[in-house]
Amino acid sequence: MVERSLDLDAVEAFVRIAELGSFTRAAEAMGTAQAAMSLKLKRLEDRLGCRLIERTPRHVQLSARGAAFLEHARELLVAHDRALATFAQARQRLTIGISDHVAGPELPALIARMNQQDPQLLIEIRIGSSGDLLQSYDRRELDAVLARMHVGRSDGELLAEEPFGWFAAPGWQHRAGEPLPLATLAEPCGVRAMAGQALDTAGIAWAEVFVGGGVAAVAAAVMAGLGVAALAPRMLPLGAVDVGARLGLPELPRLPVLLHTRNQEGRPRDALAALSAAFRSAVRGERTRLYAC
Secondary structure: OOOOOOOHHHHHHHHHHHHHOOHHHHHHHHOOOHHHHHHHHHHHHHHHOOOOEEEOOOOEEEOHHHHHHHHHHHHHHHHHHHHHHOOOOOOOEEEEEEEOOOOOOOHHHHHHHHHHHOOOOEEEEEEEOHHHHHHHHHOOOOOEEEEEOOOOOOOOEEEEEEOOEEEEOOOOOOOOOOOEEEEEEOOOOHHHHHHHHHHHHOOOOEEEEEEEOOHHHHHHHHHOOOOEEEEOHHHOOOOOEEOHHHHOOOOOOOEEEEEEEOOOOHHHHHHHHHHHHHHHHHHHOOOOOOOOO
16 A cells, blocks of 8 residues: 655656656656656655566566556646646647648647647647748747758757658659659748759759649649659658659758747746657657557
């Protein structure tokens, strides 16, 4: 029988480790060090008198006792948040701009991860080009922006460097002697500029055949067989193939993704830390459990 109350910080540490499958990513989400997460977990295990997490060289997994305790731990944290929310006069709002070239298929999971971090935080998401969103950020219309590195800016926290490739529909063939048909986003777009510069430097003639208002439209044009697009692998439509080597196209550089924010403390900071940790996992291509069971 547990005679003393549980430490809520230790309970939250256990839940984050269980959900993210990693002490490192859990520490990133909670804005602390991996060693601190280990100490919190040990404190909780000592209090309960059993091991909750089994470590292996490759990953961490729940023990039988840990799996049984997980749902109760989540309920405890939710009840705690609801109790505190009783005294809140109004929901705090966090307005985030996310570049269309960054907001991939993981966007629902990223939003869910922020909501798990703080269910009482009112989250507003705006999707647009990196340039337009950063202008809105500078006008203080946005609290934070998740965007690719923009020319002329040196602010922002580096979250990841994402690879790019040249992709087309299966079976698509480039007609000899014709400029490379390119599907792109409308200007200003850093990815469009990068692709055009790489082709120009390599001496490869190209022509825009489709200009989309979003990455989904560009991906649709690619699968319709209109031409080639420079895309990050995680943004690919099902069935798209890399044609860079076959066509002798230049290798594309990795593009940095940065978080620009003025929120340095409190609930918004914690939500953005959760977003950052989840996004890093998405770019790594790891299958992280972001949703609550």
